[in-house]
Amino acid sequence: xxxxxxxxxxxxxxxxxxxxxxxxxxxxxxxxxxxxxxxxxxxxxxxxxxxxxxxxxxxxxxxxxxxxxxxxxxxxxxxxxxxxxxxxxxxxxxxxxxxxxxxxxxxxxxxxxxxxxxxxxxxxxxxxxxxxxxxxxxxxxxxxxxxxxxxxxxxxxxxxxxxxxxxxxxxxxxxxxxxxxxxxxxxxxxxxxxxxxxxxxxxxxxxxxxxxxxxxxxxxxxxxxxxxxxxxxxxxxxxxxxxxxxxxxxxxxxxxxxxx
Amino acid sequence: xxxxxxxxxxxxxxxxxxxxxxxxxxxxxxxxxxxxxxxxxxxxxxxxxxxxxxxxxxxxxxxxxxxxxxxxxxxxxxxxxxxxxxxxxxxxxxxxxxxxxxxxxxxxxxxxxxxxxxxxxxxxxxxxxxxxxxxxxxxxxxxxxxxxxxxxxxxxxxxxxxxxxxxxxxxxxxxxxxxxxxxxxxxxxxxxxxxxxxxxxxxxxxxxxxxxxxxxxxxxxxxxxxxxxxxxxxxxxxxxxxxxxxxxxxxxxxxxxxxxxxxxxxxxxxxxxxxxxxxxxxxxxxxxxxxxxxxxxxxxxxxxxxxxxxxxxxxxxxxxxxxxxxxxxxxxxxxxxxxxxxxxx
Numbered sequence: 001x002x003x004x005x006x007x008x009x010x011x012x013x014x015x016x017x018x019x020x021x022x023x024x025x026x027x028x029x030x031x032x033x034x035x036x037x038x039x040x041x042x043x044x045x046x047x048x049x050x051x052x053x054x055x056x057x058x059x060x061x062x063x064x065x066x067x068x069x070x071x072x073x074x075x076x077x078x079x080x081x082x083x084x085x086x087x088x089x090x091x092x093x094x095x096x097x098x099x100x101x102x103x104x105x106x107x108x109x110x111x112x113x114x115x116x117x118x119x120x121x122x123x124x125x126x127x128x129x130x131x132x133x134x135x136x137x138x139x140x141x142x143x144x145x146x147x148x149x150x151x152x153x154x155x156x157x158x159x160x161x162x163x164x165x166x167x168x169x170x171x172x173x174x175x176x177x178x179x180x181x182x183x184x185x186x187x188x189x190x191x192x193x194x195x196x197x198x199x200x201x202x203x204x205x206x207x208x209x210x211x212x213x214x215x216x217x218x219x220x221x222x223x224x225x226x227x228x229x230x231x232x233x234x235x236x237x238x239x240x241x242x243x244x245x246x247x248x249x250x251x252x253x254x255x256x257x258x259x260x
Numbered sequence: 261x262x263x264x265x266x267x268x269x270x271x272x273x274x275x276x277x278x279x280x281x282x283x284x285x286x287x288x289x290x291x292x293x294x295x296x297x298x299x300x301x302x303x304x305x306x307x308x309x310x311x312x313x314x315x316x317x318x319x320x321x322x323x324x325x326x327x328x329x330x331x332x333x334x335x336x337x338x339x340x341x342x343x344x345x346x347x348x349x350x351x352x353x354x355x356x357x358x359x360x361x362x363x364x365x366x367x368x369x370x371x372x373x374x375x376x377x378x379x380x381x382x383x384x385x386x387x388x389x390x391x392x393x394x395x396x397x398x399x400x401x402x403x404x405x406x407x408x409x410x411x412x413x414x415x416x417x418x419x420x421x422x423x424x425x426x427x428x429x430x431x432x433x434x435x436x437x438x439x440x441x442x443x444x445x446x447x448x449x450x451x452x453x454x455x456x457x458x459x460x461x462x463x464x465x466x467x468x469x470x471x472x473x474x475x476x477x478x479x480x481x482x483x484x485x486x487x488x489x490x491x492x493x494x495x496x497x498x499x500x501x502x503x504x505x506x507x508x509x510x511x512x513x514x515x516x517x518x519x520x521x522x523x524x525x526x527x528x529x530x531x532x533x534x535x536x537x538x539x540x541x542x543x544x545x546x547x548x549x550x551x552x553x554x555x556x557x558x559x560x561x562x563x564x565x566x567x568x569x570x571x572x573x574x575x576x577x578x579x580x581x582x583x584x585x586x587x588x589x590x591x592x593x594x595x596x597x598x599x600x601x602x603x604x605x
Contacts, residue, residue: 193543194543197475201471258297258375260298
C-alpha cells in the first residue's frame with residue numbers, strides 16, 4: 001500500500017484514473033442498458049433485410065413493392081408484426097387465389113421467415129407487436145370472465161363456443177377450436193379481413209387472455225357427452241329427425257313383421 | 261265402405277264400378293293360410309329363440325346393475341372427465357337396461373308365444389233400444405229430482421258460480437303475460453344528454469381516441485348496472501359503436517352531426533324482430549343480424565341493404581365531453597327494436 005500511496009503523485013496517475021473511470025462507466029452502462037438489445041437490434045437489421053427480400057418475392061405482387069398497397073391488396077404500412085404473424089403463420093397469406101376470404105392452409109414460410117417478414121413490415125410503421133408467451137397463456141386467464149366477454153363481443157359471429165359461423169357472400173367466421181392462442185390474440189388486436197379490431201382499450205390484454213382461457217376450455221370434452229359440433233338446433237335437429245326417427249320407424253317395422 | 265253393407269266372413273264385398281255405378285262383387289279373400297314358424301316345427305330353433313331372449317334379458321339385467329354400481333363406484337371429483345364418465349355409465353346402463361328388456365319381450369312374443377290368427381268380430385257400436393231409453397229416463401229422473409226447472413234462482417247460482425270458477429286461473433295468466441301494458445316505455449331508453457357510453461360488460465367509459473378505425477364496441481349507458489330494472493333497461497339501450505374512415509361517410513347526410521369523426525353508434529336491436537345485430541364485417545361496413553340475415557350499411561345511416569328488416573337501425577347521436585369521453589347527445593329519436601301496433605301514434 002505504501003508503494004501505491006507514494007505513486008499517487010506520479011504524473012501518469014491522472015491518466016490511469018481517467019482510464020479506470022471510463023472503464024467503470026462502460027461496465028455500469030453495459031449493465032443498465034443490457035447487451036441483448038444491441039444484439040437483437042443487429043439481428044433485426046438482418047431480419048429486416050431478409051424480410052424485405054421475402055416480401056418482394058412473395059407479397060409485393062398484391063401489396064406493392066413498398067407495401068403501399070394496390071388494387072389487389074391493402075397497404076401494410078402500420079399493420080404491425082402481429083398482423084403479419086397472424087396471416088402468415090396461419091397460412092392465410094400468401095393467398096393462393098383471389099376469393100371472398102383467405103382460408104387457413106399449411107403455412108408457406110418457416111417460423112424464422114415469418115419473423116423476418118414481420119420484422120420488415122413492423123419497420124415500415126408502428127403497429128401492434130406479437131404477444132409474448134405469457135400474454136396468451138390460457139392457464140393464467142379466467143375462463144368465466146372470458147365467457148362473458150366472448151359472448152358479448154365474439155359469439156355473434158364465431159358461435160357461443162367458438163365453433164364458427166357464416167357471414168355474407170361466401171365470407172365466414174372460422175372455427176376457433178384449433179386456433180393457437182397467439183393467433184386468437186393477434187386476430188383480436190389486428191382485426192384481420194372481415195373481423196373488426198378489438199384494441200386494448202376495448203378488451204384489455206388481461207381480458208384477451210381470459211377470452212383465450214375460455215376458448216381453450218371449450219376444447220375439453222363436454223360433460224354432457226357428444227356436442228355434435230356445438231352448432232345448436234341445426235345438428236341436434238338433424239340427429240333427431242334422421243337418426244332418431246329412423247330408428248323409431250325401423251323398430252315399428254320390426255314389431256309388425258312376422259317371425260320367420 | 262258404406263254402412264249399409266256389413267260384409268260377413270266369406271260373403272261378397274261390393275265395390276262401386278268406376279263408370280257404370282253398378283256394384284261389382286268379388287269373394288272376400290279371407291286370411292292367408294297359417295304358416296308355422298321355425299320355432300313351431302323345429303325344437304332346436306325354439307331352443308335358440310329362447311336362448312336369444314334369455315341373453316337379451318341378461319344383458320338388460322347386467323346393464324341395470326352396472327348403472328347402479330357405476331353410480332356408487334365412480335367418484336365425482338370436480339373434473340369434467342369424471343362427470344362425463346358418470347353420466348355415460350348411467351345413460352348406457354339405463355338405455356341398455358330398457359332396450360334389452362324391450363327387445364327380449366318382443367322377440368319372445370314373436371318367436372315363442374302363440375301366433376295363431378283369430379278373428380274378433382266387431383260388435384255394433386249402437387246400444388240396444390232398451391238401454392238407450394233407460395239412459396234417457398235416468399237423465400230425466402235426475403233433472404226432475406234436482407228440481408232445477410222449478411228453482412230458477414238455483415239454476416242462476418249454479419251457472420254463475422261455474423262461469424266464475426276458472427277466473428282465478430285465467431286472470432293472473434293473462435295479466436302476467438305482458439307484465440304491464442304501458443307501451444310508452446317502448447319509446448324511451450336510458451340514454452340522456454351527456455350520459456357516457458361504456459363498454460359492456462365492464463362498464464368502462466370510452467374515450468373517442470381509443471376507438472380505432474375498424475373496431476366495434478358493445479356499449480351500454482354508463483352506470484346502468486346500478487339502476488333499477490337493469491336488465492329491462494339494458495335490453496332497450498344496448499348500442500354498437502363502430503368507427504369508419506370519415507371519408508366513407510356522406511358529410512351532407514341528414515344526421516351527419518350524430519357521428520363524431522367517423523364514430524357511429526347504432527341500436528343493437530334489429531328492427532325486424534329484435535335480435536342483437538352485432539355481426540360486423542369491417543371491410544364492407546355491414547352489420548348483420550344473426551336471426552334472419554338482415555344487413556345494414558353503417559356508412560349509409562344503417563339502411564337495410566338485405567333481408568326482412570324494414571327500417572334502418574336507430575342511430576344514437578353522440579358527441580365528446582370535456583375529458584374526451586364519448587357521450588350521448590340525447591335519447592334515440594325513434595323507438596328502438598321491432599315495430600309494434602302503437603309505434604306511429
